[in-house]
Amino acid sequence: MALFKRTQHIIIAIAIVFAINWIASIQYGRLDLTEDNRYTLHASTVDFLENLQDTIRFSVYLHGDLPLSFNKMKREVNDMLNEYKRIGGAHVQILFIDPASLAIGKNSIQNTYKRLMQYGLKPYTIQEEDEQGKLVQRYIIPGIIVSTSEKYVPLNLLANALGNSSEEQIYNSLQQLEYLCIKSMKQLTVKKRKNIAFLTDHKELDFQQVFDATMLLMEQYNVDRITTQQLFDSITKYDVAILAKPLTAFSEAHKYIIDQFVMHGGNLIIAADNIGVNVDSLQRVSHTTAYPLQLNCSDLFFNFGIRIHNTILLDNQCASIPFNVSPLGSAPRFEPAPWYYYPLLKPLKQQPHAITHNIDVVKAEFASTLDTLEGNGTITKQVLLASSAYSRTIGVPNPVGFSILDNIPDKNFFNAYYLPVVVLLEGSYNSLYKNRPAPIEQNSIPPTFTPKFSSDSTKIIVISDGDIFKNEIEVRGNDTVPKPMHYYKYFAVDRRVYTGNKDFFLNSVNYVCGDEELLTVRSREMKIRLLNKTRVVQERKYWQIVNIGAPLILLILSAGIMMWIRKRKFGKTYVG
Structure with missing residues (x-):
């Protein structure tokens, strides 16, 4: 009887184990116990997947023989896509592909990588030792082709940034994984793209100077470069007009x-200098003169509820430039020096906003300050970016040059704080020309145009620096090559990568276009917890002993306790 019961218990236990495994194989789920909920999808992502109509296929090429760190990335990608499939059901398809398995014949692996590069995926080079101990190069593809039956979007997972180790790049990439996936899916499923226009007839930044900004926008929107008259001819076509440094x-x-x-x-993004500085002349002489620009927009800005001052902002929190510290006549020796004219802007803690949440500092160049006014309409204003607690303004005209570096000013020199540079205006506006005749030639007015003197709710972002979205241009022989927006030509001495500029630009456009859900997913904050490599080396033996010895000690103690309990319970006591 006892044997039958014992057999029955074993059979029941085995059946339970099989049942649990069967349920786990058909029903995916996970419990997120992390502090920052990094394994929980954002509510807007869940809503998108629940309402997904198209079938989206994720072809993941991060597969095969991978280094340890990239295996971690693969697991994270797999977990997130399985979560997508759990919510989206049959509308989400997942396929992991080893690029090496696509290779057939001689040189075919190189041809495979070339084909994937033509699709827009970027290979990553790693160095490994072969069996003879020689260093060999190998490529992996940390990327996904996200596709429907009609079109596809390449998704490169690795966030490559100057100054970051490969481990940091992978962690940063994982932080943006949900955003990259949801952005790709929206690109494929959107029925009508929104239209954005860069205005061009006031000597604004040219195409090469906003190349990176344009490429960023073209992933999600239709982007044109048009004149102001062309904007008038299609006044309801464009959702956003961008004024990038009119001169x-x-x-x-x-x-x-x-x-x-x-x-x-229509919504506006205005990045306008109110002062002019010939920066190129500082390459030849020690100083130049800052002067006020006459843009003739003061009344228009005033009507919107903003005023840009004829000042230059100086900030103790600033970018660095190389400065020659050698005495006159000696060989030049350059050291990093604070360039107070290039302030690093941050959001005000007491005025948080989704546009600036979780972004790095934003580099400005010869920025002015601005004030918010009452404006003409029902308008709310919010400062998005401001100077640090140690800043100062100087009026123009005024000399600008390297003399400010001869005697480093103390903090008392910076007698102002948190000066606004970027402001968001939201609400309904009354027209500046409500009680005035239209100052325009009759033959310039489109035949279908009807003037309006009050607006529905719209959004305007005003930035008192025209360079905030500009990318550097590198000259290579007779060619010019646009650099990424976060690139700074003095990186060698400054040692910073200004990703905040790119993040701020994209967040601003997403917000004024009404794509706030993308913005909130993008600005999720996850803490990066990397191992302290110094402590790993110093405490290596200690942790080896703990990891090997502690389980053995616990096992011996447990066995001893069990033997002692059995002896007490079942041992016989003999009375002599």
């Missing part, structure tokens, strides 16, 4: 067109 005065007719663009529901 010449706006005519009354052009101000009227911008005013009417806002009245008809």
Whole structure:
């Protein structure tokens, strides 16, 4: 009878184990116990997947023989995509592909990588030792082709940034994984893309100077470069108009067109210098003169509820430049020096906003300051970026040059704090030309145009620095090559990568376009917990002993306790 019961218990236990395994094989799930909920999808992602109509296929090429760190990335990708499939059901398909398995014949592995590169995936080079101990190069593809039956989007997972180790790059990439996937899916499923226009007829930044910004936007939107008159001719076509560093005065007719663009529901991003500085002349002489720019937009900005001052912002929190510290006549010796004219802007803690949440500092160049005014309409204003607690302004005209570095100012020199540089305006506006005749030639007015003198709710971002979205241009012989927006030509001495500029730009456009859900997913904060390599080396033997010895000691103690309990319970006591 006892044997039958014991056999029955064993059979039941085996059946339970098989049942649990069977349920686990057909039902995916996980419990997120992390502090920052890094394994929990954002609510907007869940909502998107629950309402997904198209079938989306994820072809993951991060597969095969991978280094340890990339295996971790593969596991994270697999877990997230399985979570997508759990919510999206049959509308989400996942396929892991080893690029080496696609190779057939001589040199075919190289041809495979070339084909994947033509699809937009970027290979990553790693160095390994072969069996003879020689270093050999090998390629892996940390990327995904996200596709529907009609189109595809390449998704490169590795966030490559100057100054970051490969381990940091992988952690940063994992932090952006959900955003990259949801952005790709939206690109494939959106029925109508929104339209964005860069205005061009006031000597704004040219195409090469906003190349990186344009490429970023083209992943999600239709982007054009048009004149102000072309904006007028299609006044309801464009969702956002961008003024990127205009240098010449706006005519009354052009101000009227911008005013009417806002009245008809258009959103604006204005990055405008109010002062001019010939930076190139500082390559030849020790100083130049800053002067006020006459853009003739003060009344338009005033109507929106903003005023840009004719000042230059100096900030103790700033980028660095190489500065020659050698005496006159000696060989030049360059050291990093704070360039107070390039402030590093941050959001105000007391005024948090989704646009600036979890972004790095934003580098400005010869920025001005601005004030918010009442404006003409029902308008709310919020400062998005401001100077540090140690800043200062100087009026123009004024000399600007390296003399400020001869005697490093103390903190008392910086007698102002948290000066606004970027402001968001939201609400409904009244037209600047409500009680005025339209200052425009009749033959310039489109035949279908009807003037409006009040707007529905719209958004305007005003930035008192025209260079904040500009990318550097590198000259290579007779060619010019645009650099990424986060690139700084003095990285060798500054040692910073200004990813905040790119993040701020993309967040701003997403917000004014009404794509706040993308913005909130992108700005999720996850703590990077890397091992302290110094402590790993110093305490290596200690942790080896703990990891090997502690389990053995626990096992011996457990066995001893069990023997003692059995002896007490079942041992016989003999009385002599």
